[in-house]
Amino acid sequence: xxxQHADITLDHSFDGIQEYDNRLxxxxxxxxxxxxxxxxxxxxxxxxxxxxxxxDEAYDHEVEIAAQQQLQREMGKEVTDDSLILMTKVQAQxxxxxxxxxxxxxxxxxxxxxxxxxxxxTDDFWLHGPGPLQVYNTVMNxxxxxxxxxxxxxxxxxxxRQVVSYVLTRKGLNVPGKAPQGKPTAExxxxxxxxxxxxxxxxxxxxxxxxxxSGG
Ligand code: HEC
Numbered sequence: 001x002x003x004q005h006a007d008i009t010l011d012h013s014f015d016g017i018q019e020y021d022n023r024l025x026x027x028x029x030x031x032x033x034x035x036x037x038x039x040x041x042x043x044x045x046x047x048x049x050x051x052x053x054x055x056d057e058a059y060d061h062e063v064e065i066a067a068q069q070q071l072q073r074e075m076g077k078e079v080t081d082d083s084l085i086l087m088t089k090v091q092a093q094x095x096x097x098x099x100x101x102x103x104x105x106x107x108x109x110x111x112x113x114x115x116x117x118x119x120x121x122t123d124d125f126w127l128h129g130p131g132p133l134q135v136y137n138t139v140m141n142x143x144x145x146x147x148x149x150x151x152x153x154x155x156x157x158x159x160x161r162q163v164v165s166y167v168l169t170r171k172g173l174n175v176p177g178k179a180p181q182g183k184p185t186a187e188x189x190x191x192x193x194x195x196x197x198x199x200x201x202x203x204x205x206x207x208x209x210x211x212x213x214s215g216g
């Protein structure tokens with residue numbers, strides 16, 4: 001392409017270097033205006049209308065799907081601390097648990113879990129243990145002589161898991177309500193650690209190097 005107009009030189013010079021006052025190239029302007037137009041669309045799509053997932057939302061969404069799939073594999077199996085913690089990450093399960101809590105538990109534990117007839121479930125003190133499995137067992141089997149019924153027949157194990165997952169999400173929220181009862185979490189954890197000492201690091205499975213030789 002032949003340049004039609006003469007080069008115009010700006011009337012300053014830096015160390016003898018002069019600058020042209022040329023029009024910006026079209027390809028450059030195109031990327032600039034393109035980016036401006038794109039940003040408007042981007043903003044509307046992700047932020048104003050929330051049609052698309054932002055990175056954080058996409059991440060949370062994937063974590064939830066993975067937790068849900070994992071949960072489905074574990075549902076038929078034994079309940080463990082891990083399976084209950086996993087459940088707290090699946091919003092649909094926690095929501096189902098919240099509904100059960102509102103129907104069956106609020107009359108004694110208060111609408112926010114702050115306690116009334118029953119203890120505060122959101123403080124750091126526990127009568128029967130803060131561990132997921134401990135909470136699960138308390139709800140399943142109840143504390144009959146203290147007015148907490150066993151829920152395993154009325155709710156069944158799946159709904160008990162849901163309501164327990166909800167209770168676990170309320171832990172530590174310290175909703176004002178009933179004064180603390182029982183032992184603080186730290187003491188429960190100490191007792192649990194004493195009951196199940198973790199094996200020392202050198203008691204791990206032998207590596208290939210010092211594994212007994214087979215045959216030969
Ligand atoms: C009729 C009243 C009542 C209802 C309804 C009730 N609870 Fe309780 N709950 C209690 C009482 C009382 C205790 C304390 C037992 C004790 O003193 O050992 C308790 C204890 C607990 C604990 C143990 C707390 C700790 O400190 O270790 C959990 C967890 C719990 N309830 C969950 C639930 C859930 C979940 C529901 C609903 C499915 C529910 N409760 C319904 C009265 C109730």
